[in-house]
Each structure stands twice: as C-alpha cells, then as structure tokens.
Amino acid sequence: MNKFRSRGEKAFDVFNILLLAAAAAITLFPFWYIAAVSLSPIEQVMRGGLILWPESLTLESYKLILTNAHFTRALWITVALTAVGTLTNLVLTALMAYPLSKKRLKGRSALLFLVLFTMLFSGGMIPSYLVMKWLNLLNSFWSVIIPSGISAFNLIILKNFFQGIPEELEESGKMDGCTNTGVLFRIVLPLSMPAMATFTLFYAVGHWNQFFTSILYVTNSKLWPIQVVLRQMIIQGSTEEFQAAIANETTEIMPTTIKMAAIIVATVPILFVYPFLQKHFAKGVLLGSVKG
Known part of the structure; x- marks a missing residue:
C-alpha cells in the first residue's frame, strides 16, 4: 500500500x-x-x-402476532414451502444443468434453445392456471413449487459453471467405479458449493417472498404463506382472525404497531439464511480438488 x-x-x-x-x-x-x-x-x-x-x-404487538394461530400457521407454511421448494429447485436445476454441460449430449442444442425460449416467452397466466387446474394442484402445496421448479437463468449459469470443472476429475471418478450420478453428487456438486450456495439463497428468498403464485392458485386462507397474510394486513387493513384477536385483547393495541411487528417477523427469518451461506461465496471453485 x-x-x-x-x-x-x-x-x-x-x-x-x-x-x-x-x-x-x-x-x-x-x-x-x-x-x-x-x-x-x-x-x-x-x-x-x-x-x-x-x-x-x-412487546405486546409481537405477543399478539406470535400467539395468533392464523399468523403462526402461515409462518410455518412459509418455512416448509421455502425448505421443500429450495431443495426441489436445487435438485432439478443440478440434474438438468449437468447433462447440458456435456457437449456430447445428443439434442443438446435443441434443449438449450427450449430453455432460452422460456426466458423470453411464457404460456401466460390463464393457460398456467388451467394447467394447474387440469393437474388437480389448485389449493395444494405443490401448486406453488412446481411452476418455479427450474429457473432458466440459474440453469444456464450452473451449466456454464459445470463446464469449467476439468473433465479429468470426472474421468478419475469413473475409473474408481462411479456412475454418472455418482460423479455428479460426489465430485461435481462438492466442487460447486459456491454456485450452489448462491442459488440456494436466490431460490430461498424467492420462495419466502412470493405471494402472487399463492394468490393465483391458493384460495383457501388456511394454506396461505406469510407474505399473503402480510399483504392482507397491510393493504386490506387486517384479516378477520386478527380483527377478532384484537377485539378479545384487554389492552388496546394500535393496528399500526401490529402491522409493523408482522413485517419484522416476516422479514427477520430469511435474513439469517445469508450468514450460513456467505462463507461459500468466496471459496475457489476447485479448492482442494487437485491436491494429493
């Protein structure tokens, strides 16, 4: 310096x-x-x-929020949706990105074209709704996960990431008896932790913050995630469950404080995901892979 x-x-x-x-x-x-x-x-x-x-x-507002069955149920639904949805996204993205990273794959160009096509064009809201209805997925957990199973943008990035891993490492794994699946899960994915950690964060934040898909496919208020309940509280005043809860409270609580407490409770959990993933961001892609 x-x-x-x-x-x-x-x-x-x-x-x-x-x-x-x-x-x-x-x-x-x-x-x-x-x-x-x-x-x-x-x-x-x-x-x-x-x-x-x-x-x-x-802490009266937080007490009311965290003791309300409707809010806590929505919070747990969001936690489960984020966990299952993120795991599904990572598995599907990795399983599709790995074969597409191999130039020897037959029909690879056509598949990549179809992937890129979905980034520019989509079926639209009404056809997507009709597909979910035809599959009997309305008002179900999977109606929120399946439509966003694979992000085309993340798929392309992960494919390019896999292409940067030396072929010699995979060949050595096959010489030791690994199948293609074994090579993917035992060699490629461990070396791709920085990329997988980044996509884990992207997918998790997306699932935690999504509300439009739930509004579109889920009409049962008991299956709403936290963001939909929060939207009802902020835009439409409050839900019927909270109106009843406030009426039963002996201490008067300003509705504004309840809304603010709900925002904090709905925001803080996802903020704690980043510290557990940030250590992977700066790691080298091939760190330790070529050591004896």
Whole structure:
C-alpha cells in the first residue's frame, strides 16, 4: 500500500466512504423505523410524527402476532414451502444443468434453445392456471413449487459453471467405479458449493417472498404463506382472525404497531439464511480438488 498518497486520492476515499455510508443509512432507515414503531407504546404512536426510538419498549404487538394461530400457521407454511421448494429447485436445476454441460449430449442444442425460449416467452397466466387446474394442484402445496421448479437463468449459469470443472476429475471418478450420478453428487456438486450456495439463497428468498403464485392458485386462507397474510394486513387493513384477536385483547393495541411487528417477523427469518451461506461465496471453485 502506497503511504504517499495525493490529496485528491484521499479526498476521493473520503467521498466514497461518505457516499456508501449515506446509501447504507437510506437502506437501513425503513427497517429501523418499522422496528421502532413495532416496539413503541400506543401513546407514542398515536401522537404521530417520526419515531426513531421507542419511549418505552413493549412487546405486546409481537405477543399478539406470535400467539395468533392464523399468523403462526402461515409462518410455518412459509418455512416448509421455502425448505421443500429450495431443495426441489436445487435438485432439478443440478440434474438438468449437468447433462447440458456435456457437449456430447445428443439434442443438446435443441434443449438449450427450449430453455432460452422460456426466458423470453411464457404460456401466460390463464393457460398456467388451467394447467394447474387440469393437474388437480389448485389449493395444494405443490401448486406453488412446481411452476418455479427450474429457473432458466440459474440453469444456464450452473451449466456454464459445470463446464469449467476439468473433465479429468470426472474421468478419475469413473475409473474408481462411479456412475454418472455418482460423479455428479460426489465430485461435481462438492466442487460447486459456491454456485450452489448462491442459488440456494436466490431460490430461498424467492420462495419466502412470493405471494402472487399463492394468490393465483391458493384460495383457501388456511394454506396461505406469510407474505399473503402480510399483504392482507397491510393493504386490506387486517384479516378477520386478527380483527377478532384484537377485539378479545384487554389492552388496546394500535393496528399500526401490529402491522409493523408482522413485517419484522416476516422479514427477520430469511435474513439469517445469508450468514450460513456467505462463507461459500468466496471459496475457489476447485479448492482442494487437485491436491494429493
């Protein structure tokens, strides 16, 4: 590092730091405000104005949210949907990307064309709904998972990633008795952890935040994920279950604080996924694979 830096370089660094700090503050401010309102007493919220720090901490809104059967059921449905959906996405994407990464595969160009075609054109909402209805998948868990089983964009990236793995590693695995499936799961996928971790995060966030597919295919409110319930609370005031719960509460709670608490509860779980995956992002693709 050069110790003798010009004033222009130092000024540029200061400008970058201030700019990034301002961008971070703008990004974090909505989350901070929502958390502050959700923890604020009703008197402070009723006075209005900008709340940056609660006068006294109260967890009444969180208590009401987490003890409501409708909300907790939606939360567990979302957890299960995210886990099963992400696993399904990763398996299907890897199983299709691996053979497409081999130039010796017959019909490879035609299959790649079909994959790219889906990135530009789709059947549309009504045909997709009719297909789900014909398959008897409406109001089911799989109606939300199957339509997004494979992302064409992620498939292309993973295919290119597999192509970068040396063929010699796969050939050595076959010499040791591995089948194509064994090579994929014992050699290729372990070397592809950075890519798989990235796609795990993409797919998980997509499943956790999706609500339009559930609105389209799921009409039973007992099967709604958390984002649909949250949408009902924010846009349409509150659900009937929450209206009944609020009416039965002995302590008066501002509906705004309930909405803010619901947003925090629906947002925080998916934020904890990233720390478990970030260690794989910077790892080398072939780290340790050529060592004796």
